[in-house]
Each structure stands twice: as structure tokens, then as C-alpha cells.
Amino acid sequence: MQVGFRQALGLILCMGVLTDGSALASPRTTVAQVPAGKTDPCSPPAIRRAAAQQTAPALTGCRYEAVAAPLARFFMTLPVARKTEDEAPIGTIIGQNPQAGQPLKPGGRLVLSVSTGRAPKVEDGTPVGSTAETSVSAGSVSSQSVPERSDTPIPQAEPPATPSSQASVVSPPALPAGKMPPAPIENAAPTQEMAPFRDMPTHIPWLWIVAVVALVLVAGLAVASARKPRRIRGRGGLAPNVSLRLTPGAARLKVRGSLVSGRKGRS
Amino acid sequence: MNETINDLLTPEARQRLEAQVTRAADKDRALRRFLNGVPLAKGLIRAALDTALRRDPFALLAEGWRTSKDIRTFYQGEGAQLGEPVVVKLAAHDIERDLTPEVVIDVGAERRFPLRLALTLCGEFEGVELSILDGDMIAFGSGRCHLSLKLRVAGRTLESLTLGKLTLPYEHRLTPALPLYS
Numbered sequence: 001m002q003v004g005f006r007q008a009l010g011l012i013l014c015m016g017v018l019t020d021g022s023a024l025a026s027p028r029t030t031v032a033q034v035p036a037g038k039t040d041p042c043s044p045p046a047i048r049r050a051a052a053q054q055t056a057p058a059l060t061g062c063r064y065e066a067v068a069a070p071l072a073r074f075f076m077t078l079p080v081a082r083k084t085e086d087e088a089p090i091g092t093i094i095g096q097n098p099q100a101g102q103p104l105k106p107g108g109r110l111v112l113s114v115s116t117g118r119a120p121k122v123e124d125g126t127p128v129g130s131t132a133e134t135s136v137s138a139g140s141v142s143s144q145s146v147p148e149r150s151d152t153p154i155p156q157a158e159p160p161a162t163p164s165s166q167a168s169v170v171s172p173p174a175l176p177a178g179k180m181p182p183a184p185i186e187n188a189a190p191t192q193e194m195a196p197f198r199d200m201p202t203h204i205p206w207l208w209i210v211a212v213v214a215l216v217l218v219a220g221l222a223v224a225s226a227r228k229p230r231r232i233r234g235r236g237g238l239a240p241n242v243s244l245r246l247t248p249g250a251a252r253l254k255v256r257g258s259l260v261s262g263r264k265g266r267s
Numbered sequence: 268m269n270e271t272i273n274d275l276l277t278p279e280a281r282q283r284l285e286a287q288v289t290r291a292a293d294k295d296r297a298l299r300r301f302l303n304g305v306p307l308a309k310g311l312i313r314a315a316l317d318t319a320l321r322r323d324p325f326a327l328l329a330e331g332w333r334t335s336k337d338i339r340t341f342y343q344g345e346g347a348q349l350g351e352p353v354v355v356k357l358a359a360h361d362i363e364r365d366l367t368p369e370v371v372i373d374v375g376a377e378r379r380f381p382l383r384l385a386l387t388l389c390g391e392f393e394g395v396e397l398s399i400l401d402g403d404m405i406a407f408g409s410g411r412c413h414l415s416l417k418l419r420v421a422g423r424t425l426e427s428l429t430l431g432k433l434t435l436p437y438e439h440r441l442t443p444a445l446p447l448y449s
Binding site (some may be wrong): 187 | 302319327328331335338356363364366368370371372374
């Protein structure tokens, strides 16, 4: 049933793509019109192409802010903040699951590892980026959890491949702190509503939760019924009139011979 | 001589009778469920039993005389005038009468729970005289009587409670008078 739900969600997302003005009649048509091998893997057409092929797009090295909006159209992204020791700048996707090219249906879950950058050392030894790490660990990983830093070089990794994708490939301007990337479409709204739950475990045992809640409810009802004071039925709680009725039956008379033994006479 | 069955029962016999009636009431599932919701249910059964046994045992046993064909034949043969009593001397005889107990609970509507228990009132009479006036038995007396109460379940006697061996007075009035069966 869960697979069916995912397929339905993917279908709905694809329908949302179809209703978009920039999209064509079908994803295959879109794929056919986009020349393969010339698109930047971080560009929205590449992501759309991967979604049409039901594979995971190659996002390693991309800026999360640049791919967040197009990813939200096709997949359920779950970014995970990672502190790296290498030179990966802040906000760069350093890993993904499933890997690029692996099967991933539209609406599927795509876990992205986003770099929080390398915290520079200061004189007192307290890393400057600790604040960012704290906010990342406490809340969701998004553009506001990965603040722009002027000293961190932002790679211009996506050269424009095609004229059509040029406008969208350009990384969006730096958002002010506390703002999310622009909502791509209406279908992506549930993904952004799940932002507070991004740090929760990916597998939530809903069945167990429902079973436990039902068990608690049943137990509560049983206890309530057991503790329910037994009311005397009828007459608004007045004690009923209990009586024992002796219904006499027929009398049996046993006599040897005649019952009348003698005549006493009239008195 | 206006003693009831309840007065004639000894404390031990009453306790045994109450135990049997309570056990029979417990066997009725609907009655048991009802009484479990009523506080002091056992007390109610006990009180109801006391009330039910406050009956004149001789008035109950006189039904045997009232339906006796011999007495009726004798009285009709006497040809007594109106207002003229006739006294009949009876031979030794036994009279038994079954009393079927049922618990009646009145909660606005009356609901009856017949118990699987039968009380049989037994009287062994000897030398009893019966007074008949205008076709009605008005009194009896002058004899001896052995009263007992038997508890029966499915035709099997469980208990036999002796109520007493009584020497009847000269005249024991039956109130009201019992008409002879015709």
C-alpha cells in the first residue's frame, strides 16, 4: 500500500509538472527535447530528466540552494547536515542516497548530505561555525540553517549548458537569513511543511504508533467501564423491590381408607 | 395458635433454608447479574424469604380438606340447614402442598425469576375435627399435627425441616373461611 501511495504521489507530482507552463505535454517529450550530456547535473532540466527516467539525479557538488526548488518538484528531499574536513564549501551537497543513477521513483525519498563548511579557528579556540552547527542540529537544514558567509567561496559550478536552462541554472541570489527557497509549485508544499521533521528518523513506525494508541484507548475504556459505578436499574437509582413469592400448588391428600372417620354431628 | 411458617422454623432450619434459596437464586444467571448490581442483595433475598414464609401453614394445608371428595360428600349427606354448623371427625391423614418460590423484582415493571427449587409443606394430621358452616370450612382443632417443610430440586428431596409437632387447640379458626370445592 505504501508503494502505491508513492506511485500516486509521483504521478501527482508529474501532473504538477505537466500543468506547469514551461513543461511540455509529457516528461518523455521533455527529455527528448533536452540534449543529453549537455545539461549541467545541477540544473533543473537534469533533475527533471532524472525524474522522468526514475533515477536519482547526480547532485554531489551542487549547491543545495540551487537544487532545492527543482528537487522539491520531483522528490522528497531529506537534507542532512554534515561537517566536513575537506574543502567543500558550506551549502554544498557532498553526498546523496540513493546514489546518482540508481532507481528512484518520482516522489521518492532522496537523502542529501549538505556540508556545513569548515569552521575556522579563532584565538580562544571556539569555532565560529558552532552556532551554525547548533542551528543545523536543532532545526532543519535549509538555506537559513546554512548561512552565507562572505569569506567562503561559493563555486560557480554550473556553466549554462543550454539557453533554456540558463535562467534556472544560475544559482539564486543569496537569501536573507530566515527565508526558505521559493516554493516551486503547489505540489511541493507538503515537502516544505515537513521541514521541521527533517531531523526525525526517516523510518517512522506509524503502524506501531497507531497500534499503541489503539491499545491505550481500549485499555482506558476497559478501566473506565470497570470503574463505572453500577447503577441500580430503573426508577432513577432507587432500590428495586425484591420479594419472594411462594406460589402454592395443588394439595395432595393421602389417607388410608376413608377420610371421614366419624360423625361428630351438628353443633 | 396463629403461628406462621416463619415462626415455626428453628434458627438452624431457617439458615439451611436461606442457604438453599440463595443457592437456587445464584443459579439463575439473569437474576444473579441483577442482584450483583444491587447492594445487600443477599439481605434482600433473606428478607423476602422471611416475608414469604409469614403464612399460616394450616390455611395452606386446608386446601387438601377443601378439595376432598369425602368431606364434600359427607357434608352434602348431612343436609344441614343454613347457619347450622357441621363437625366432621377426620381419620389420620397426610396433606402435602407444593410452594413454588419465585423472586419478583419490581423496578417499575415486574420481573419474575422462578427458582429451581420447590418447597413442600407437609402435615400429618391425627384426630382432627373440621367445622363446616354453610359449605365453608370455618375451623378445625382437637388433634395433633406434625408439620415439616421439604426442599426439593428436580423431584429430589434435599432437606427436610421439621416445623414441629403441634397439639391443636380445640378450635383453630380459618380466616377467611374456605368454601368446599363443588
